[in-house]
Amino acid sequence: MAQQGQLVVYYGCMFAGKTTALIDYISRANLKPNELLVFKPGIDNRAAKNMITTHDGKKHECLSMDHETVLNDFITPYTKLIALDEAQFFNKIIFSELKRLLLKGINVVAAGLDKDYLARPFGLMPLLMEHASELNALNATCNNCGNAATHTYRKEGNKVLVLIGSENYYEARCEKCYTEGMSAKSV
Numbered sequence: 239m240a241q242q243g244q245l246v247v248y249y250g251c252m253f254a255g256k257t258t259a260l261i262d263y264i265s266r267a268n269l270k271p272n273e274l275l276v277f278k279p280g281i282d283n284r285a286a287k288n289m290i291t292t293h294d295g296k297k298h299e300c301l302s303m304d305h306e307t308v309l310n311d312f313i314t315p316y317t318k319l320i321a322l323d324e325a326q327f328f329n330k331i332i333f334s335e336l337k338r339l340l341l342k343g344i345n346v347v348a349a350g351l352d353k354d355y356l357a358r359p360f361g362l363m364p365l366l367m368e369h370a371s372e373l374n375a376l377n378a379t380c381n382n383c384g385n386a387a388t389h390t391y392r393k394e395g396n397k398v399l400v401l402i403g404s405e406n407y408y409e410a411r412c413e414k415c416y417t418e419g420m421s422a423k424s425v
């Protein structure tokens with residue numbers, strides 16, 4: 239029987255370097271192109287549709303997944319690693335597929351926001367984190383005080399949840415500055 243694959247998860251708030259960590263992980267895996275599948279959610283239209291990119295200019299080719307995409311259609315006997323960027327936006331339905339692939343010995347690495355700007359568990363991420371064989375927390379720097387940040391704080395004047403890579407709308411904050419900001423808003 240094939241050995242169970244590893245599920246490696248990188249999580250944190252915005253600006254925590256999650257995509258950078260994902261790309262570094264992919265590079266270290268040192269795979270042939272046909273052994274690797276990289277996906278981002280179709281909703282992410284920051285840059286070219288076939289590229290994941292970081293704030294500091296790293297990039298990697300990828301496929302775009304929308305809700306009609308069936309992961310299994312891309313799997314070949316050569317597939318060794320599946321990488322998911324912005325994993326919070328993937329449909330929870332794919333989790334059962336991922337579990338099946340892990341059982342086949344395929345490794346999965348995912349990076350995403352563990353919490354949305356209201357500190358609610360975000361999409362597929364809680365499921366991935368719960369089942370991770372390796373869980374890596376990444377911090378950003380608090381925009382307000384410079385301490386380690388774990389929260390994505392939405393600045394004023396924007397009501398839309400799904401905004402990716404939008405420095406203009408969101409900032410990273412530590413627990414204390416996040417809580418202070420949120421309670422000031424609700425007054």
Ligand SMILES: [Zn+2]
Nearest residue numbers: 380383412415
């Ligand atoms: Zn702070």
